[in-house]
Amino acid sequence: MGAEVGVAGVAVPPAAKRRRVVAAKPTAAASGGRRQRPARRPTGVQRLFQACRAVFQGPGTVPAPSEVDLLRAILDRMRPEDVGLSSDMAFFRARDVAQQNPAITHTTIYKSEKFSMVILFLPQNAVIPLHNHPGMTVFSKLLLGSMHIKSYDWADPDPAESGASSPDDQLRLAELVVDDDFTAPCDTSVLYPTAGGNMHRFRAIAPCAILDILGPPYSIEEDRDCTYYTDVPYSEHPVTGTELIGSEQEGRRLAWLKEVDMPRDLKMCPVRYGGPQVSER
Numbered sequence: 001m002g003a004e005v006g007v008a009g010v011a012v013p014p015a016a017k018r019r020r021v022v023a024a025k026p027t028a029a030a031s032g033g034r035r036q037r038p039a040r041r042p043t044g045v046q047r048l049f050q051a052c053r054a055v056f057q058g059p060g061t062v063p064a065p066s067e068v069d070l071l072r073a074i075l076d077r078m079r080p081e082d083v084g085l086s087s088d089m090a091f092f093r094a095r096d097v098a099q100q101n102p103a104i105t106h107t108t109i110y111k112s113e114k115f116s117m118v119i120l121f122l123p124q125n126a127v128i129p130l131h132n133h134p135g136m137t138v139f140s141k142l143l144l145g146s147m148h149i150k151s152y153d154w155a156d157p158d159p160a161e162s163g164a165s166s167p168d169d170q171l172r173l174a175e176l177v178v179d180d181d182f183t184a185p186c187d188t189s190v191l192y193p194t195a196g197g198n199m200h201r202f203r204a205i206a207p208c209a210i211l212d213i214l215g216p217p218y219s220i221e222e223d224r225d226c227t228y229y230t231d232v233p234y235s236e237h238p239v240t241g242t243e244l245i246g247s248e249q250e251g252r253r254l255a256w257l258k259e260v261d262m263p264r265d266l267k268m269c270p271v272r273y274g275g276p277q278v279s280e281r
């Protein structure tokens with residue numbers, strides 16, 4: 001007779017074996033007079049926290065491919081309920097297509113010098129403008145909703161060696177990485193310091209919750225402040241749009257990026273995290 005399947009799909013031994021397991025349990029006397037509590041399974045967010053703590057080694061480091069795979073696998077399985085959210089919440093049911101630049105809220109589950117775990121809440125039509133993540137590796141898991149992501153990497157990480165001549169000192173050539181719609185549930189996306197779309201823009205098609213893991217977090221003191229950009233497609237720039245695009249640019253979707261101040265209409269409001277807590281023990 002094989003094992004039965006319990007309520008949570010967990011295999012349990014047949015009845016005869018179960019009795020032996022019960023008889024083999026240590027008595028209070030054998031355990032030093034203390035009654036043993038059954039081990040509690042860590043919550044989803046606790047498992048994620050422990051994996052992040054093992055993976056992120058601090059500024060100047062990038063997780064190894066096997067570590068990225070581990071975190072990605074955990075995040076791919078994360079559900080809204082793991083962080084106390086539900087699609088039934090009024091925020092995710094609200095539709096207000098008329099509102100322009102609605103406020104974005106964010107909440108911090110955990111933050112240290114090595115990594116942070118945050119959730120971004122974007123009402124419908126909200127936009128997080130094009131911005132970068134200097135020296136950071138970022139995992140983004142769309143938990144609820146639908147959004148458009150557009151992201152870039154620098155066409156050449158070293159601008160001095162770039163073959164493309166900038167029509168303006170303030171412009172730098174970038175290559176489009178992602179320009180697509182995403183609807184939850186979907187796979188986790190990962191960006192790196194110089195790859196994977198380090199500069200991105202989010203636009204909420206429907207109210208969204210995005211679980212972000214940032215390693216390391218932004219830090220003005222450690223020269224990891226956030227920079228904002230505007231983008232002009234290479235072919236639409238009044239100067240370069242008329243140039244013949246060189247063979248090294250064939251097949252690449254290029255754009256000029258220009259640094260800008262943080263947009264004045266960007267409203268980012270912190271809120272208290274109300275989901276399952278993480279324990280540092």
Ligand SMILES: [Fe+2]
Nearest residue numbers: 131132133200
């Ligand atoms: Fe970002």
